[in-house]
Amino acid sequence: MKRGFTLLALVTALLLSFALYEALIAAPTEQTMGNVQRIFYYHVPSAWTAFVLFLINFVSSIVYLIRRNPKADILALVSAEVGVVFCTVVIVTGPIWARPVWGIWWAPGDIRLTTTLVLWLIYISYLVLRRFSTSGRTPVIAAVVAIFGALDVPLVYFSIWFFRTQHPSPVIGGGGSLDPRMARVLLINWAAFMCLAWLLSWTRYELEVAKRQVEEAQALESLLEGSR
Amino acid sequence: MAEIQLNDYAVTADGVVKQFGRFAALRGVTAHFAAGKLYVILGDNGAGKSTLLRTIAGLAQPTRGTISVLGTTSIKNLRAQIGYMAHPSLLYDEMSGIENLRYFAGLYGVPEARCREAIEAVNLDPDLERLVGQYSQGMRQRMSLARAILNDPKLLLLDEPFSNVDFRSAHEMAALLAKIRDRRETLFVVTHQPGLLQSIADEFVYMEAGKITDRSSKLRTTEQ
Amino acid sequence: MAEIQLNDYAVTADGVVKQFGRFAALRGVTAHFAAGKLYVILGDNGAGKSTLLRTIAGLAQPTRGTISVLGTTSIKNLRAQIGYMAHPSLLYDEMSGIENLRYFAGLYGVPEARCREAIEAVNLDPDLERLVGQYSQGMRQRMSLARAILNDPKLLLLDEPFSNVDFRSAHEMAALLAKIRDRRETLFVVTHQPGLLQSIADEFVYMEAGKITDRSSKLRTTEQ
Amino acid sequence: MSFLEITRATLAKDIRLEWRSKDAINAMLFFALLVVVIFSFAFDPTAEESRRIAGGLIWVAFLFAAVVALNQTWARELRNQVLDAYRVSPAPANPLFLAKAFGNFIFVSVLEAVMTPLFVAFYKLRVLGPAWELIPIALLGTWALVINGTFFAAISLRTRSREIMLPLLLFPISIPALLGMVNATTAVLTGEESARFWIALLMAYDVVFTTASLLMFELVLEAE
Amino acid sequence: MSFLEITRATLAKDIRLEWRSKDAINAMLFFALLVVVIFSFAFDPTAEESRRIAGGLIWVAFLFAAVVALNQTWARELRNQVLDAYRVSPAPANPLFLAKAFGNFIFVSVLEAVMTPLFVAFYKLRVLGPAWELIPIALLGTWALVINGTFFAAISLRTRSREIMLPLLLFPISIPALLGMVNATTAVLTGEESARFWIALLMAYDVVFTTASLLMFELVLEAE
């Protein structure tokens, strides 16, 4: 396992530096937006990565409720945390991009922006709940909230669907016309981000496992001490 | 065969661990308790007595290990046969005693007539219109006991029934427990005043730091 | 002359009535308590023991009647000489013991060094970094006592210091109270476990329904 | 007793208790009134555009009033830990949830019934679209707030800082419902477009979350 | 210790404890964020008219967030009844009040500092009047909310249903202050008129209620 981890770390580092080169230097400059457009290679892959992580959170929450396997719980926690990080990147890069291009920081009522924002809020409240829980069965409660959150997402999507949107339409599979060179850079970046997310989640997973072991040991200690 | 053997025990705990976040309140409790006896559970503050009782009552699930009660591990299906009394009264302060019991009788599907019986059993007046919130502590504890015995439970779990109760009420309650034991029901009583039950108890169970450390049929002399 | 006579009494109550809405918790308490003794206050739940203690501490004003403490009726000016310990701990759960005491020492204008002394007096470790919220009940009660004696009070009021405390801690605390009494301070202790103080107490004060009904230097045999 | 009977008994008990201590209802009504007044001071009601923002104003006011009301949902069951008495009984979990949700629905509806005429008066609202549509919108919207509010209030029972936890969980999840209510109301008020889509959205929301709540409430109730 | 020293020590203690449980601060910040988001969904920011009511929106949002925060003011002192420990000490009452008011001022200011840029971004606000005037308006307005909020939070300690009592007391009294804040802010945002009058009003309000609070806080603290 140690080997696998090192290998993954190596691949991630290589991919990330290659992707950086591709995004900032190799990719063609966009005609109307200029160099600002390069933020695209961070913005979009982050969004996709966050979606994947939230999906993992949803699935592992269901698995936890059925199997009661603590590993599923840790996976749910970790994917939500890392997902929130990537989602934050989207929410920060978006306005940075929007300011020069649209002339505003935020386009209220926009479907993509709003869905992302709500997604971000939901998973933050999920993490807050986990912190504040005093229950002996926090994983169950957290899983329930995760499922509620996931059920909410399509409803949010439809509710905003009604508005017209300022945000660009999907490029992949949406019949959009993206320069194939740009598409290539985009995919390389996405691969790099997915590797990074995997690496982060793995580290966080191991950390959480270790933390729980330590806590159990501490519990024993404090109990023995407390009996005095 | 195994089924029958289990049934001889009112409660069987097997390696029960109960964790609250980073803190383990029960750390591997393994024990068998025969039916029809009165057990007094003793131990320092934080030893895990209340937690053990709540786990037996099915109010808290063990983090690890199993508890089987009256021969089954799915305590949920058995709730009609368990009575539980906690330190708080488990009663609505804004209703009278009989109104409280009527509501709970509904939950147990027990006939309403049973409510009066239960109240009389604890030496209170079923027609008292005063709200439970205006009861004295001793009355409240007794009404709480009435609620716990409403369904004629086979297994009665009492958490510090005498704490903050005055001397007279405490003795009355102890006498009542003796009567219940004599009906061959199983009782678990957590208390810091074991002297009150000295003559009634069948066994004293000592807990320490989330474990059962000792069981004996006599009270240790230091704690009398 | 009257001045001097009053000073011999630590506490004088004269027809004290304390009403909560329509309910009278104290119904005319008249009594004199000499200084330098340990009084144990006993009585059923709701007898008004805690209310009496809070009135003496100046936390509640009597509806009618007067209370004079250490020779004066304006208890407010006397607060530096009173120590009060209630059933709740009166400590911040999120601070360590010494941090708590340091804050209160500031309120009393007592030097910080006194904090360590007080903690050591109750047999705790002043360098313990654990937060009070993580203490066991016994430790918490003792720390609470440390807070009450921080200002070396002439008059120490303790409300159920032993309740929910395990056997060992309770005995340790009783021993500590004996020591304090021997320093000629006046103590009032409300408790339902008078046995713990049997050998130490100077006088047992019995309350019933908001009145003092009896005072004797021996514990009634029924309550031992 | 059957599922429905337990629901009925629990709801009846809640309504009876609520009625007995009318204080809470009166306080909430007064609070609702104050919210409208505060809004009318903050947003000058003479402004021409008020009709277009009235939908938002009304529902935000309802939302804040509802959060305060919903936070009290389980308060009564927590006092004296009566909830545990329900949990040790053989009654299933969902009747309790439904009774609480219905109770909240009635309560919040009453609040809305008080606030709406005030809003109409302050902002001189006239309905330009099909007015009858406001009734399903109000019912569906209120149920959307209440069903998740009741559920998340139960979840916040198991957390620290309970009061603040409820809005933290409820607000993000309620965003589609809020959009539905506000836009449907505005559509009807201005008469510029059809509210059909938004009503359908509210229905979908209600169905999804009512189902989810009923499926998962037992998990929450038992998660100690 | 002197008046100022006790104020400082109490404030330092509160800030230290708040800092120790950063979770609570983070939860409040998240709540503030949610309020802004909810408002932005209820009042479509692209609509021309919602920008004109931005002054009202911002202060109503601040008010709701502040009420939630203010409700926590005394929570820490109530747990374990630490407030009684302050009351039995010889320290005067006002330092406690001032420390709490300053603490709340800092806390609410932080909330506002987080919410304001979000409002600006969502509603594309541009300031047409003298922007620097917004700073005294914010400071005076916040102090107006906080001084009365702290005082009334102390009053609601002595009542049932505490959470709901605070807004019931605070909202009516705050109406002049709210008018001042909203109109001053709108005046500066639109640049159509001078905010001088409203700023003077806020100043008068602050002076009057700060003086009144300091004169009467001791009465509130001792009223048991």
Ligand code: HEM
């Ligand atoms: C202001 C905050 C913004 C947020 C929260 C945001 C959010 C997102 C999200 C969640 C996605 C992926 C969703 C999907 O693939 O359907 C996305 C994709 C994208 N965004 Fe943004 N965005 C923002 C601003 C912008 C701006 C200013 C631009 C450029 C004008 C932009 C251009 C794009 C493009 C081109 C895509 C890829 C489209 C696709 O393949 O789906 N975004 N954005």
Ligand SMILES: Nc1ncnc2c1ncn2[C@@H]1O[C@H](COP(=O)(O)OP(=O)(O)OP(=O)(O)O)[C@@H](O)[C@H]1O
């Ligand atoms: N819900 C909970 N969350 C966190 N910790 C808990 C919870 N319930 C109990 N504990 C902890 O578990 C330990 C055992 O608690 P328990 O109430 O079982 O002790 P006990 O033996 O009943 O003590 P006491 O005599 O004081 O009642 C204590 O240290 C307590 O702090």
Ligand SMILES: Nc1ncnc2c1ncn2[C@@H]1O[C@H](COP(=O)(O)OP(=O)(O)OP(=O)(O)O)[C@@H](O)[C@H]1O
């Ligand atoms: N703040 C209050 N408001 C209303 N009633 C009160 C209040 N404080 C006490 N009482 C009532 O006054 C009576 C006496 O209360 P007190 O706490 O003094 O009794 P006690 O002798 O200490 O009883 P216990 O042994 O249960 O502690 C009780 O009936 C109680 O309900």
Ligand SMILES: [Mg+2]
């Ligand atoms: Mg216990």
Ligand SMILES: [Mg+2]
């Ligand atoms: Mg008392």
